Amino acid sequence: MASRVVTVAQDGSGDFTTVQEAVDAVPLCNTCRTVIRVPPGVYRQxxxxxxxxxxxxxxxxxxxDTILxxxxxxxxxxxxxASRVIGTGTFGCGTVIVEGEDFIAENVTFENSSPEGSGQAVAIRVTADRxxxxxxxxxxxxxxxxxxxxxxxxxxxxIEGSVDFIFGNSTALLEHCHIHCKSAGFITAQSRKSSQESTGYVFLRCVITGNGGTSxxxxxxxxxxxxxxxFAYTYMDHCIRHVGWNNWGKAENERSACFYEYRCFGPGSCPSKRVTWSRELIDEEADQFLMHCFIDPDPERPWLCQRMALSIPYSALEL
Incomplete structure (x- = not known):
């Protein structure tokens, strides 16, 4: 399928001067991919x-170099x-809000520049499939x-942050990502509502770093x-507390939350000191989380093949 390519340039030399103008120009219910090239610059909108x-x-x-x-x-x-369109509170405060399906971003920074202590301040909200x-x-x-x-x-x-800085109820695979913990808090706040939901976050071969402090x-x-x-095959530095996980002040969550680790390493990886209601997976249990089929389950209609000049999926177990 052919793609349409447009360029954003704040100096007026491209097709559009803002990213939003380029998005607005995409036809309603489009069936052709539109590639919006965003040259180096800080885009404050x-x-x-x-x-x-x-x-x-x-x-x-x-x-x-390309910062939204x-x-x-x-x-x-x-x-x-209007708030009736984007929502209010945490739901509506994202610098970028994506609700259109099959969205791809490459080589872009998404930033919420609110200072520490500002409360919930979302860099991007993704409410869209694939x-x-x-x-x-x-x-x-x-x-x-x-x-x-x-x-x-x-x-x-x-991905950097302090409190609940990767959160929501999507099904997400984060592979070879760098998670940086800027101050005390919680990396994830996943919000699966029942055991019947297939949602969850998998961190595969990631690196977790901190600010030099411990635990x-x-x-x-x-x-x-x-x-x-x-968390699988993930390096954890000294910033991770030995207990690992928190029940959000509700003991009943300990019976239902599914917090797992598999073959992680580093000074913050302490299986013997973790809370008793989290678990180290065995090989057979871990398999379902270590492949792209966790997020791309239908081999007849794979969606992880949209990136420019790169064919995916391939086995996530390959180095």
Whole structure:
């Protein structure tokens, strides 16, 4: 299928001057992928990709050079869309909000520039199925990356924050990603509501780093009673607390939350000291989480093959 390519340039030399203008120009209910090339620059404007605009790719050259940034918080939202469209509170405060399916971003930084202590301040909310992020950065403090709904794949990405900075109820595989813990808090707050839901977050061959301090970060806490998170083959530095996981002040969550680790390593990986209600998986249990089929389950209709010039899927077990 042919793609349409457009360029954003703030100096007026491209097809559009803002990312939002390029998104707005995508036809409603489009069936052809539109690649929006975003040259180096700092783009200070919230971006909204509505449900009616699918198959959009945002493509930068280097994530350090192409930065989409804004400073909304759950308590203070300044947006070009009405609250009835984007929502309110944490749900509506994302610098970028993606609701169109089959969205791809490559080599782009998504930032919420609100300072520490601002409360919930989302860099991106993804409420869309079959979305992929390659070599992207997600910068913020609390609630940086809102993987709210759908299936997402993140590869070679950098995600930083403090409190619940990867959260929501999507089905997400984060592969070869760098997770950086800026201050005390919780990496994940996955919100699976029942044992029947197939949602959850898998961190495969990732690296977790901290600010130089020791034992100040939990791997996660259950936002929903059945929150499900897996860390596999992941390096954990001294910032991770030995107990690993937190029950969010509700003892009953310990009976339903599914918090797993598999063959992790580093000074923050302490299986013998973890809370008793988390588990180290055995090989047979781990298999379902170590392959792309966790997020791409239908071999007849694979969706992880949309990236420009790269054919996916391939086995996530291959180095």
């Amino acid at each position: 919230p971006v909204y990709v509505p449900k009616t605009k699918n198959l959009i790719t945002l493509a930068g050259l280097r994530p350090e 940034t804004w400073n909304n918080t759950s308590a203070n939202i300044d947006h070009h869309q 979305c992929a992020f390659y070599n992207c950065r997600f910068l913020g403090w609390q609630d940086t990356l809102y993987l709210h709904y759908g299936k997402q794949y993140l590869k070679d990405c950098y 100040y970060m939990y791997l996660g806490r259950p936002w929903g009673p059945f929150g499900r998170v897996v």
